[in-house]
Amino acid sequence: xxxxxxxxxxxxxxRDGLQNEKQPISVADKVRLVDDLTAAxxxxxxxxxxxxxxxxxxxxxxxxxxxxxxxxxxxxYAGLAPNLKGxxxxxxxxxxxxxxxxxxSESFSQKNINCSIAESLERFVxxxxxxxxxxxxxxxxxxxxxxxxxxGEVPAExxxxxxxxxxxxxxYEVSLGDTIGTGTAGATRHLINVVGTRVPRDxxxxxxHDTYGQAVANVYASLLEGVxxxxxxxxxxxxxxxxxxxxxxxxxxxxxxxxxGLGIQTGIDIDQLAAAGQRICAVLGKENGSRVAxxxxxxxx
Amino acid sequence: xxxxxxxxxxxxxxRDGLQNEKQPISVADKVRLVDDLTAAxxxxxxxxxxxxxxxxxxxxxxxxxxxxxxxxxxxxYAGLAPNLKGxxxxxxxxxxxxxxxxxxSESFSQKNINCSIAESLERFVxxxxxxxxxxxxxxxxxxxxxxxxxxGEVPAExxxxxxxxxxxxxxYEVSLGDTIGTGTAGATRHLINVVGTRVPRDxxxxxxHDTYGQAVANVYASLLEGVxxxxxxxxxxxxxxxxxxxxxxxxxxxxxxxxxGLGIQTGIDIDQLAAAGQRICAVLGKENGSRVAxxxxxxxx
Numbered sequence: 110x111x112x113x114x115x116x117x118x119x120x121x122x123x124r125d126g127l128q129n130e131k132q133p134i135s136v137a138d139k140v141r142l143v144d145d146l147t148a149a150x151x152x153x154x155x156x157x158x159x160x161x162x163x164x165x166x167x168x169x170x171x172x173x174x175x176x177x178x179x180x181x182x183x184x185x186y187a188g189l190a191p192n193l194k195g196x197x198x199x200x201x202x203x204x205x206x207x208x209x210x211x212x213x214s215e216s217f218s219q220k221n222i223n224c225s226i227a228e229s230l231e232r233f234v235x236x237x238x239x240x241x242x243x244x245x246x247x248x249x250x251x252x253x254x255x256x257x258x259x260x261g262e263v264p265a266e267x268x269x270x271x272x273x274x275x276x277x278x279x280x281y282e283v284s285l286g287d288t289i290g291t292g293t294a295g296a297t298r299h300l301i302n303v304v305g306t307r308v309p310r311d312x313x314x315x316x317x318h319d320t321y322g323q324a325v326a327n328v329y330a331s332l333l334e335g336v337x338x339x340x341x342x343x344x345x346x347x348x349x350x351x352x353x354x355x356x357x358x359x360x361x362x363x364x365x366x367x368x369x370g371l372g373i374q375t376g377i378d379i380d381q382l383a384a385a386g387q388r389i390c391a392v393l394g395k396e397n398g399s400r401v402a403x404x405x406x407x408x409x410x
Numbered sequence: 411x412x413x414x415x416x417x418x419x420x421x422x423x424x425r426d427g428l429q430n431e432k433q434p435i436s437v438a439d440k441v442r443l444v445d446d447l448t449a450a451x452x453x454x455x456x457x458x459x460x461x462x463x464x465x466x467x468x469x470x471x472x473x474x475x476x477x478x479x480x481x482x483x484x485x486x487y488a489g490l491a492p493n494l495k496g497x498x499x500x501x502x503x504x505x506x507x508x509x510x511x512x513x514x515s516e517s518f519s520q521k522n523i524n525c526s527i528a529e530s531l532e533r534f535v536x537x538x539x540x541x542x543x544x545x546x547x548x549x550x551x552x553x554x555x556x557x558x559x560x561x562g563e564v565p566a567e568x569x570x571x572x573x574x575x576x577x578x579x580x581x582y583e584v585s586l587g588d589t590i591g592t593g594t595a596g597a598t599r600h601l602i603n604v605v606g607t608r609v610p611r612d613x614x615x616x617x618x619h620d621t622y623g624q625a626v627a628n629v630y631a632s633l634l635e636g637v638x639x640x641x642x643x644x645x646x647x648x649x650x651x652x653x654x655x656x657x658x659x660x661x662x663x664x665x666x667x668x669x670x671g672l673g674i675q676t677g678i679d680i681d682q683l684a685a686a687g688q689r690i691c692a693v694l695g696k697e698n699g700s701r702v703a704x705x706x707x708x709x710x711x
């Protein structure tokens with residue numbers, strides 16, 4: 110298997126990232142972040158989430174963000190829609206692509222979204238139907254694919270079942286999330302081999318957390334298995350909700366540095382990307398979580 | 411090529427790490443660090459450097475450190491000996507293994523050790539002879555193997571020449587150092603393939619800096635090419651002298667986490683190792699540079 114010549118990066122900073130930052134930020138700052146990211150060349154940005162602001166206050170104003178961003182041709186602006194109510198709000202906001210999420214671990218599903226894996230999948234049926242009716246694409250997330258904070262190891266076959274159900278339901282792509290970052294390169298390759306028997310590899314994405322410093326290696330391991338789509342978060346926005354103070358989402362800059370080194374095309378400008386990350390970190394008053402961004406900034410003195 | 415079943419980690423924190431920390435620390439703290447590391451199971455520790463304290467004040471007292479550590483059977487305690495004078499001081503301190511270093515880039519050699527690559531190699535000739543006479547093993551370092559802060563790209567063939575000269579001279583192992591951390595996985599594999607034509611792969615070690623977040627991926631890439639020895643620094647001690655505030659040596663904990671995940675044997679206890687790193691970070695008053703250590707600490711609340 111040769112590694113892909115082209116990779117699509119799915120930028121999850123404005124949603125998955127900001128959702129896990131303590132401090133909610135303004136609609137204007139979110140809009141600026143999304144526009145900065147697409148100006149840097151990102152072709153896919155998860156902009157916000159259509160959930161109750163009671164549960165996720167950081168995602169309040171997602172409709173306003175969608176209304177105010179400068180839509181660039183060829184860019185996908187997606188929103189998370191956990192249920193039909195969220196989906197309807199997304200449609201009203203003019204969203205053309207939504208994401209749904211399920212867990213590969215029962216305990217995580219119960220604690221995170223308060224229902225079993227099977228129940229969560231049932232909940233997506235009307236969302237999928239409505240999406241089809243509206244001509245809206247749906248992307249699926251599976252969390253805890255390489256470990257669960259409550260159960261520990263998660264069998265690859267269990268991940269494959271959930272991924273296959275999402276794919277069969279109509280998700281055009283399934284993103285495999287190492288939610289707690291405990292996956293390593295060998296386990297990643299094994300996972301892709303197992304899930305790849307149920308969902309075509311060109312319909313899989315890797316979503317790695319860098320909590321144990323393994324995410325870039327896991328992206329490389331996934332490339333070796335033919336995966337060509339990766340989720341990442343500018344400046345490593347988000348942190349790790351399961352270990353406060355630890356690293357969460359892999360930084361987009363760090364993944365891009367790997368891809369550039371491998372000669373893989375993405376169309377993204379790394380300096381502009383790092384500047385976008387640094388700006389949002391200044392707004393949040395936090396240190397930049399990207400090693401590449403820190404090195405670029407440090408080398409400029 | 412299957413990946414190695416067993417890996418030797420060369421702990422460079424007490425030397426390469428502390429040498430690049432601003433704040434010099436006491437002999438007692440250095441001794442404690444070395445003893446903590448060997449108690450955690452590390453089988454090779456670079457303890458100090460026999461250079462003029464005028465040039466490297468952080469390495470003052472290396473002879474005292476060697477005199478006070480608790481020597482554990484089967485552990486190699488090494489010292490850096492840049493020239494014959496340093497070598498003699500190392501012998502006097504009872505050192506049984508020394509390291510010498512050369513650069514793969516002319517500009518780096520000139521700026522770092524004030525002589526050409528050829529001159530630096532000539533300087534090692536009497537060291538190698540004296541080492542042979544004393545029955546002391548010599549390990550060679552080559553720096554700037556995947557990029558130079560002054561020249562940019564460094565041809566793999568140039569690295570191979572320097573590595574081959576060190577090997578021919580009597581270095582039993584040659585450590586390939588990505589001094590500025592700009593290497594990525596593909597370049598790492600190419601480098602090992604090229605150097606591997608001149609020096610047997612089981613005589614090569616990888617020494618990666620995590621400045622651009624690539625080090626763990628580069629270790630994995632090296633494993634795929636059959637390299638089974640890696641240098642690393644507990645808690646990522648050292649930082650990056652070429653970009654202040656950026657990351658330097660890859661953290662031993664982060665490499666060990668990868669190796670553990672791959673089922674590769676090292677004999678090292680990751681919790682004890684993380685505790686050793688956290689202790690020295692407290693002495694230095696700095697944040698722990700290991701993502702694994704931060705995650706372990708965070709998960710304990």
